Amino acid sequence: MPTRLPLVLRRCHACASERFRAHGKFRVNAHHKLIDAWLLALCAGCGDTTRITVLERANVRSVRPGLLDRLHANDPSLAAELLQDPVLRRRNRIALDWDGAWRLDTGGTEHLDREVIDVSVRFAARIPLRPVRLIAEGCGLSRAEVGRLMTEGSLVSAVRLDARLTGDFTFTLKR
Numbered sequence: 001m002p003t004r005l006p007l008v009l010r011r012c013h014a015c016a017s018e019r020f021r022a023h024g025k026f027r028v029n030a031h032h033k034l035i036d037a038w039l040l041a042l043c044a045g046c047g048d049t050t051r052i053t054v055l056e057r058a059n060v061r062s063v064r065p066g067l068l069d070r071l072h073a074n075d076p077s078l079a080a081e082l083l084q085d086p087v088l089r090r091r092n093r094i095a096l097d098w099d100g101a102w103r104l105d106t107g108g109t110e111h112l113d114r115e116v117i118d119v120s121v122r123f124a125a126r127i128p129l130r131p132v133r134l135i136a137e138g139c140g141l142s143r144a145e146v147g148r149l150m151t152e153g154s155l156v157s158a159v160r161l162d163a164r165l166t167g168d169f170t171f172t173l174k175r
C-alpha cells in the first residue's frame with residue numbers, strides 16, 4: 001500500500017536536481033471560458049516549484065464538475081490518480097520514483113513457519129515493483145535467496161517474478 005506520493009523525476013531548471021515532491025496541491029487558472037490546471041511539485045534540492053500540466057486551455061463546460069471540485073479542494077487522492085496516468089506522464093515528460101513510497105502489510109509472521117505457503121498479493125494502488133523484492137521483504141529472505149528458490153522450483157507463480165508488476169498476483173513457496 002502507498003505511504004506517500006511518489007517522487008517526480010524531472011530536471012530542475014534552478015539547481016539541476018532531478019527529484020520533485022508532489023504534495024497534492026493544484027493551481028487552477030481561468031481565462032474567460034478556458035481553464036488551465038497544474039499539479040504543483042517542489043524541488044527536493046532547492047525548493048523551487050514546477051507545474052505538471054493537468055488541463056491546458058480546456059473549455060470550462062467540458063470539465064466534469066466533480067473533477068473541478070477536487071482540483072479546487074487540493075484532493076491528494078486526485079494527485080495520486082493523475083500521477084499514475086501514463087498520458088499525463090508522457091505529456092509532461094516525467095517519470096516516477098516509488099522508492100520508499102510504499103509499505104508491505106503481511107498480516108503477521110506466523111505463516112513463515114509452514115512447509116508450503118500460498119500467498120495472494122493485492123495492490124492497494126498501481127505501484128510498479130518487482131515481485132522478487134516484495135517476496136524477499138515479506139518473507140524475511142534476501143533477494144539472492146529468493147532467486148535461488150525460483151531456480152530450484154520451490155517458488156512458483158503464474159507470472160514472471162523478476163519483471164515489474166502493478167497488478168495482483170499469487171505465488172507458492174515450498175520450504
